[in-house]
Amino acid sequence: MKKSQITIVVIVALIIILVGAVFFYTKSSLIKVKPPVQNLEVSDNVKPIQDFVVECLDSVSKQALIAAGNNGGFTNLTNVMVRPDHTSEVLIFEPQKIPYWYYLDDKCGQYGCVKTKKPPLCKDNEECVVVSNGKNSIQESMNKYVENNIDTCINDFESFKGIFDIKKGKKSVRSVIKDESISFILDYPLDITYRSTNEKINIPYFYTAHNVKLKEIYMLAQDIFQAELDTQFLETNTMNLITIYSGIDPEMLPPIAGLQFFTAQRVFWTRSKVKDLMINDVLPFIGLIRIMNTGDIYPINPRGTDADYIALEEGIYRSMMIKVSENNYYGLKANIIYPYSDIYLRIGDSEVIKPDSMDPGDNPVMKMFNVFLHDYSFKYDITYPVIVRISDPKAFNGEGYDFSIALETNIRQNVPVKGNITVINLGPSATIDLESEEQKVNRTITFKTHDKHTKKPLVDVIVYYRCGTQFVVGLTALTEDNEAMLVSRMPYCGAGGQIIFEKIGYMSNGIEYNNLEGIDGKTFEMELWPLQNKKINVMKRTTTNVQNIKSKGPGAILQFGKQVQNLSKNETVMLTLVRSKNFYLESDVPVLGFLAYTAKDSGPLVISKQQQKDQVMKLFNEGKITEEEKDGMIFDLDSLSVENVEIENDPENYLMDFAPGTYSLDAFMIYKGNMVIPAETRRFCPIPKILGICIGGEKEIKLDRQEFDTWINGGAKIEFTLSESQVYNGNEITFYVLEQPLPTTWDMLEEFQTIDQFQSGKTFLLKPLIE
Template sequence: MMKKGQITMFVVMGIVLVILVGLVVYIKSSIVTTEPPETDITETYSNEIASIKLYTEDCMYKLGKEAFIELGQRGGYLDTSFIHPYGLTATESDGFEIFPDSGIVIPFWYYMKSKNDCTGCVFDSQKPFLAGRTNKSVTGQVISYIENNIDSCLKGYSFMKTEGFEVVEGPPKVDIKLGGDTIIEMKKSVVIEKDGKTYSINSFVTSLGLDFSSLYSFATEIVEQLIYQGFFENQVLNDITIYNFGYDEVSKPIPPIQGGKETYFSYPGMYMKSIENVNNILANEVIPNTVSGVKVSGTRNGVISMVISGKNETELFFEEAFQNQKLLQIFNFDRVDRNQYSVFFTYLPIWKPYLRINNKAGFLNVQPAKIFPPISLPFDLGSIYQMNYNFYYDLSFPVMIRLYDEEAFNGEGYNFIFGFESNLRKNTPFNKSGTAPTLNVQGNQNDVFCDYRNRNSGNISIIVKNFATKQPVKGLEISYTCGSLTCLIGATGMYDTPGLVTTLPTCLDGVISFSDNNYYIDKPTYLTSVKGKNQAVEIVAYPKKKLNITILSNPVRKNYDFSIPKIFWEPVFLELTPSIDETFLIRVERISNDSSINEFKSFASFNSETPAAIEFIPGNYSIEVISLLYLGENRSVDRIVIPEDERCYSGECFTLPEVSFNATFPSGGVVLNNETGYFEIGEDIYNKSNITFKVFTIDHAGMKVMEDLEEMNKIEYYSMNYKSNILPVLE
């Protein structure tokens, strides 16, 4: 009989043996090795295979990290060419440049899609989808980046070839799994041969140490709460009031938010402000301080800091209340642990805001009214004046939001940057709603919908025809969208066919589309895919025609009619070549009364020293050209100054302060819209190569008094009254 200790020893040895056998089976199942075709296939594991696996997964990590870092600088996109950061202000498009001509474009995750002076305004978002395999999803972009660059990173496994191995590679198939980490999986056949033996490996996997899914969800929460709370709009209203603190009503640097009345026993002077000067104060002082002081509750840097020394309890109470007001509260606690992030908000003065006060863009003036005592008094009070204030701000400005995860990439840290547009109209947050909005957060349900096993429709034949040539277009990547789910289906022209024949997942009123910057589809192509049903679809694609730009300038000059006498401004149609210091921002939009028509917009920036082109397709267009004259010591014009001046009303006189333009002067442009009339582009556009825009430019030498500033607001008036002289010319 064996002793108890001996039995225990045999049990332990048995367990160890089972574990060893399991490890061998696991390793052998992970790596497949084969003999050449004429011999039996043998499975084995080798140092060479281990080297290939490590080398390949290092490349996957490197490329994945590169892609996430790059898209983190651009709001979730590797390519932002579809964002058009053009306009007189930073809020006139769907994104903005960090610095002029930097090429770094930040898309708005929330913005007003309509023009700043719109009625019935529409809001939109350029936030990418999280998952999916399209170029508008984060994972889709990273997958494409890795698949397109993996071969150049691997360099044909040259290190193996120097050891006498022959290497044969298959195409890569990449997938990304999001969760607590970002996992990159790749299917790729790599076969090496030496000394009559063949070894192969087909599967690779690596992790980035980046919880991008949680970061994306938290960024979405921040945007939702900024919208719901009207946060920046309310902050800037408060800070405008604070900025004016300590000034009497007449001398306040910027117009006060709230209306009111002030009574004076002597003439106080007219309240008059240049809105351009007010805009400069807002852009350089008020908005930067408002935005940079905001923090998000529960984050690493979301802590209130106060200087306590030398302050009494009352002062500390009000300072704490002020600081708490700058704290963005996140009420949705169930998505993410916010403590792993720091959040920073930035506004730079170069991102010029849109500003109108009392619907004016030139200058404000409030004249005091003379009033009389309500009853007769035995003594003379003299004249009594009352100043009535009622200022309404229309203000739009961009905010750059940066989320920082210092634990990402194994402690190296990760930045994610995107844009948000704040809009104030008539002193009220313009984007505030009664309930918190929900921005689309797309998850892995896309993977289920797009699974090949779920494509159970009949054969779907898709042909895309060029509107100009009437020929099929090859090489277009076709997508199929059902609700919020989008699948990349395939490409036209594969296997020498004119279009694409494929199967689709079943869906009611799905949309077939493609993404190609060279073509435009005017209407969505709806298709209800039915199990087992064959269907054919033909899509008409308009090729975008690029036209080279020429600009001719017609000066608007001040004239004198001594017979009346009268001073007036009028255009002179000289069609001059613009100065090299003038830059023209051009925006065109195709107009249709059919709400189902997809929008088509095109933008360009033109300078006489830098050739530029703009895209069109046939249709009716609204056209807006804005002229900016750049000022400075090395420019043709150093600065433009309207000097201090005096005005007298009812025998009382007061001084108007100087107004100066030191960097840029909005010198004119042209407007063709529903008021002035649209511009029609015919089908012969495809035979044209040039377009000449004719614009009005205000003669800055004639800008002598405050009233001359109103010329800046008359471009639409001149465009309407002299339309025949300023229509674009196609050649």
């Protein structure tokens, strides 16, 4: 080849390389824009202008941070409803106006629906230190604040006129939130001419930074918000305070539950007085709540001197120690503040709050007490605000920085209002595609999976990575070295990352892991318990069985297997099983831990439509299903053309999956059949006797005959542990319930015990049998 040809090839190659480099640089710049680490170096002649703009940027960006901190992450409130009462979307606490991160909209649902004005931390499509991107973000709000207010400080460079000629370009502001600080960059091209020397220089941008831990502050605020959403700790502590400060006394709060016997005089309250008592004397104690994840946690010591109440006081204070997550924020402080704002309070339907005199109806027991019994059981509807103030004491070089959010506490009919959060006025969620190669950290991660029982390699395990959203990493497969393995890369995640391992027929589990930038390889190994399907049997021990066992003394254990009986054809045991999780990412075992067990020869179990509705409401009230799921189930039941549903009694269908661990059993036995309490005549003294004499004479009351077609006549509540050998070496498990004799007299009816009371001292007879 000639020299000229070689030269042309080299030149073309260089051009291709240069174009490729420019392309990849441009592409990567679009994905991740890194800020300058400092301001440009300029000559001493023009440095006063640079220092002046940087000083303005520093001052105005500090104001932006403070404004965002004072107002729940916003520097300018738009599209929010501000009202003086509890329907406002903003808490007015002058000079602060704080949008609620958690509040109730009364206009939807029976008790309203929960909504949020919580802003994302970072702009849409912007690299973020936490998974929180979207419109109307804190970052975007602060950037706009600086853009809109920087001119006030710069003042058109008035103080430099006559010394410099300044040609100004278009202004724009960007910011970068880091682990320990936040930096602001003012893109503001200035063409500057120094008149004395005619020196010309261009300054394209200006930079400043503040040592404010906005990332940690936001994460802590998010954790507190999520804890309230998940656990309703504000409502729970509010109900505790109401219980403590209530009683059948006009100077106290109306009680949640209370009965008063043998007095015709009733206690009354007015709603306005109760409201004042709540605002001034009760709700301020919400400020005792301590967030255990922060650095200023300290114990609250009981102040009482009565030994009988110190334990109670300690228990109350312990309930106010809230751990909102597994994250630690020891450099921050967090305070819960009740701002003495107006509250929404409703107890009954009138201004006067008064007890009900019990109407006995056809109940003969209540007829005895009708004249002398008042029911002081009141249902509270209450809404009030709290401020969560998070402080970074070392921010702004020791000046400190506060970030406030508002949460609304909502109770309806003594029950915390809960539900799925509806996010409004925040624009669409982040559009980051976690499966994009550009989002993955350049780190090779190896996953190895094994069967925890056999210790053999476990293939086809699905590996997920959760970081706000969920990303499928892949499936483990068998390698030439006989290992179940997956090698892959995962998206960046600064906080809250979880690796989940899942396979059908196994109990899922996970690992907490934040996939930060880096190139060091990682290896994770996970063992999964296989699920063992077991046949369920249920038998009962009668009072005769229990007496026979106890009478044998040291040899009683030999009677355990003999002193049992099958359920009668009229009996059904409703059984619930739950495995205690050793780690919160473990899956539920059994997945469906409920069954209705009937006797083998009892025929089909008949369940009415109303019974099913009651069960749905019980699950909803216990927080086990959402309101949407509840409404859907009720709608389906209402659509049924029949009133009763038959469930075939097939003992072979009583199957559940188990894994080694500790379980809780909650069972109750239902008797369906005719049960009669004969009529009875009793004599009683309507007032307390004096020296054994009934003043005015005794009265006679007739207790009418009562008939029942359903009765809870036994059950069991225990915890038990299944070892590895018990799970995988046996195919059946037998549970036992204690039968309480059906009442046949009024005395037996009045003395009938709860399951907890009846099994006291007999729980050793309820240990399940694994075969």
